Amino acid sequence: MDIRSQISMVFHLDKCIGCHTCSIACKNIWTDRKGTEYMWWNNVETKPGTGFPTRWEDQEKYKGGWELVNGELKLKSTSKVKTVTNIFHNPNMPTMDDYYEPWSYKYKDLFDAPAGDDQPTAKPISMVTGEYMDIEAGPNWDDDLSGSPIYAENDINLDVLSEEQRDQLFAIERLMMFYFPRICNHCVNPSCVASCPSGALYKRGEDGIVLLDQERCRAWRSCISACPYKKTYYNWNTGKSEKCILCFPRVETGQAPACFHSCVGRIRYLGVLLYDADKIEETAKHSDHELVDTQREMILDPFDEDVIRDAKKNGIADSTIKAAQESPVYKFVKDWGIALPPHVEYRTLPMLFYVPPMLPVMSSQEGDSVRSINEEYFPDFEKARTPIKYLAKMFGGGNESHLRYVLKKQSAIRAYRRAVTVGDIDMLNAEKALMEADCHPKEADKIYKLTSLCTFDDRFVIPAAHREEAIEMMKDPLEHKQEAGFGFREAPERGK
Amino acid sequence: MGQLKSILDTFFFSMFPYITIFTFLLVTIQRYRSKAYTYSSLSSQFLENRQHFWAMVPFHYGIISVLTAHFVWFLVPETVLWWNSVPARLYVMEIAMFIFGLMTLIGLVNIIIRRQTNSMARFVTTKADWLVLGFLMIQIVTGLYTAYFHRWGSSWFAASLAPYLWSVFKLSPDLTYITAMPFMVKAHIVSAYSIILLFPFTRLVHILVLPNPYLWRKPQLVRWNWNRKTIRTTEKNS
Numbered sequence A: 001m002d003i004r005s006q007i008s009m010v011f012h013l014d015k016c017i018g019c020h021t022c023s024i025a026c027k028n029i030w031t032d033r034k035g036t037e038y039m040w041w042n043n044v045e046t047k048p049g050t051g052f053p054t055r056w057e058d059q060e061k062y063k064g065g066w067e068l069v070n071g072e073l074k075l076k077s078t079s080k081v082k083t084v085t086n087i088f089h090n091p092n093m094p095t096m097d098d099y100y101e102p103w104s105y106k107y108k109d110l111f112d113a114p115a116g117d118d119q120p121t122a123k124p125i126s127m128v129t130g131e132y133m134d135i136e137a138g139p140n141w142d143d144d145l146s147g148s149p150i151y152a153e154n155d156i157n158l159d160v161l162s163e164e165q166r167d168q169l170f171a172i173e174r175l176m177m178f179y180f181p182r183i184c185n186h187c188v189n190p191s192c193v194a195s196c197p198s199g200a201l202y203k204r205g206e207d208g209i210v211l212l213d214q215e216r217c218r219a220w221r222s223c224i225s226a227c228p229y230k231k232t233y234y235n236w237n238t239g240k241s242e243k244c245i246l247c248f249p250r251v252e253t254g255q256a257p258a259c260f261h262s263c264v265g266r267i268r269y270l271g272v273l274l275y276d277a278d279k280i281e282e283t284a285k286h287s288d289h290e291l292v293d294t295q296r297e298m299i300l301d302p303f304d305e306d307v308i309r310d311a312k313k314n315g316i317a318d319s320t321i322k323a324a325q326e327s328p329v330y331k332f333v334k335d336w337g338i339a340l341p342p343h344v345e346y347r348t349l350p351m352l353f354y355v356p357p358m359l360p361v362m363s364s365q366e367g368d369s370v371r372s373i374n375e376e377y378f379p380d381f382e383k384a385r386t387p388i389k390y391l392a393k394m395f396g397g398g399n400e401s402h403l404r405y406v407l408k409k410q411s412a413i414r415a416y417r418r419a420v421t422v423g424d425i426d427m428l429n430a431e432k433a434l435m436e437a438d439c440h441p442k443e444a445d446k447i448y449k450l451t452s453l454c455t456f457d458d459r460f461v462i463p464a465a466h467r468e469e470a471i472e473m474m475k476d477p478l479e480h481k482q483e484a485g486f487g488f489r490e491a492p493e494r495g496k
Numbered sequence B: 001m002g003q004l005k006s007i008l009d010t011f012f013f014s015m016f017p018y019i020t021i022f023t024f025l026l027v028t029i030q031r032y033r034s035k036a037y038t039y040s041s042l043s044s045q046f047l048e049n050r051q052h053f054w055a056m057v058p059f060h061y062g063i064i065s066v067l068t069a070h071f072v073w074f075l076v077p078e079t080v081l082w083w084n085s086v087p088a089r090l091y092v093m094e095i096a097m098f099i100f101g102l103m104t105l106i107g108l109v110n111i112i113i114r115r116q117t118n119s120m121a122r123f124v125t126t127k128a129d130w131l132v133l134g135f136l137m138i139q140i141v142t143g144l145y146t147a148y149f150h151r152w153g154s155s156w157f158a159a160s161l162a163p164y165l166w167s168v169f170k171l172s173p174d175l176t177y178i179t180a181m182p183f184m185v186k187a188h189i190v191s192a193y194s195i196i197l198l199f200p201f202t203r204l205v206h207i208l209v210l211p212n213p214y215l216w217r218k219p220q221l222v223r224w225n226w227n228r229k230t231i232r233t234t235e236k237n238s
């Protein structure tokens, strides 16, 4: 066993209110520089929708992630040979049109316009060229299902549905949507890393954060195609690619990343997982339907004596092992099994997991009257407005059983909590439903608590970074202390 | 007149090469040490993707082939002469090189058109870029002219230019063969030195950071902040 520790995440989709606070927190800290205006390391999509960049999930177009070719894992976008032939022109690279052209307004005109009959206007100007432009799209143009015929209806995950199901989905009385916030998944088998000709991308051994070394990046642009989640971005100004850094300077000092910290819905959880790095390749080689399970198997029990012994042998600090034992992510993913990886079929083994949303259940209809509350508190998910198939495409590698499991458990917990707090449901029935959903009252209480009443410290269990040990390897820590905090010694200026 | 010519010859063919090569070495190394960040191909594919293909691909395949050929001629002139001793083989080489030269030219023209016509590509073009493109244009046009009008280049290169370049290399420039060269050939050589001079100050440095380790490295990279071989003791990190 080669045990490594990974800072991992859970997003609870039922709690996301789609406020975009996370995106703004990130933008203000990291991507308000020239060349990064169009980047959204954190973005929030409305599903169904085409997302950002447009139709990023369409791997026929973008060729992101891995594929299985005769039992071997191969990058879809590149290979050793293709790196040589495609380095001058990358055939699958998204361009600014697939994202959007960032703009501002010429506010000065509001002050300088000569007196006239009309109000002066501030015309939009491109943040790339500074010229006047027509705004054609923005990063969340499809927010809240706006422009459904061009956006929501072209969601590639809908391809698994029948024509009839698709039509029904957009009938006004059945409309449904949910929010899908996304950051880099800090994958265990990252295709961005594997594709980089310069070796600029790497995974940090101590916490698994995937970073892009700005000094080593040479703008060969392989990672832009290879990341199936489109979470590496090209900075057209500096000629370097950039990506989400999981706010590592914050994490190293015990603070939650900015998007986590600011999250209004408190949907975000962060903690350590221990996994067996010897199993990465084997895990990623399973069929789509097995991947959720095999990825879960790769994650190890931090209470297991053997795991603890091997983790220590591998240099993992006691404090990190302790953090792994208290990790909220471990609970959601392993103990309770209600958080699932997004698009696990891309085989990058993402380390951000989602608790899928409960679906609005169809109202029951009698004649012309629609009853909005279903008497049954254990609704039949086959009748839900969002087809399970659709969710399974996003979170189950196409395997519907995982989604049934999660949704059943969640609804059983709700019924149980209703029995506890309101009392209009028979407790015996509620407990029976819990049993059927592979749950029991004690676990239900825990899930309820971590979902609804969680404090800051419950949500974020951040291990000590032990930077002092890293520094010790290179120089006297006291000397370092005096020199630290001056930022980049070299200005990140564009080459010529 | 004759005197001016010989002064110019002395300057361009026995002093200029050392100025350029010395600057090249000094500045590329210093730039890599103090400003590694600026080493980038500065790709603009993200901003314009269609003309990009017809510009970058012919240009790079062309120029890399032609440059490789020049290196071979320089390194093993005797072998080249031996190869050329059979006319059919000479024609194959000359025609192939001419086609690569044309590819380079087509690519370069497309690069210039692209950078002129696409507003975003134009926006990210610096003065240094235009200078590089200008000199490359001179280089290729004089090269193609020479190939067409002063046949057969690969033979006389091996016989008279290679010895000159070797003499420069050995620090005792011998201009015997050079002074009699036609103007276009001289222009080709001087322009080549100029490009070497521009090299460290421009985007051309991207040629030096070829990512060849990719061809044999393992796909996944992990960087450790501790020495994985020395195992931590429990007391140390409790």
Ligand code: HEM
Pocket: A087, A088, A089, A219, A220, B041, B042, B043, B044, B045, B056, B060, B063, B064, B067, B111, B115, B129, B132, B133, B136, B204, B206, B207, B210
């Ligand atoms: C040896 C391997 C080489 C590699 C891997 C390479 C790669 C690249 C790449 C990726 C770009 C950026 C293209 C883009 O805009 O997307 C580029 C641009 C460029 N390369 Fe190279 N190159 C190589 C050799 C050369 C050589 C030998 C020359 C000329 C002496 C050259 C001259 C240029 C120029 C002038 C540009 C800028 C083109 C423009 O203005 O858009 N390259 N190269």
Ligand code: SF4
Pocket: A183, A184, A185, A186, A187, A190, A191, A192, A193, A210, A226, A227, A228, A229, A230, A231, A232, A243, A348
């Ligand atoms: S999600 Fe992040 S770690 Fe995974 S492939 Fe994309 S950029 Fe790399």
Ligand code: SF4
Pocket: A015, A016, A017, A018, A019, A020, A021, A022, A023, A044, A179, A181, A262, A263, A264, A265, A266, A267
């Ligand atoms: S801040 Fe939280 S609740 Fe708001 S959109 Fe982002 S993830 Fe959702």
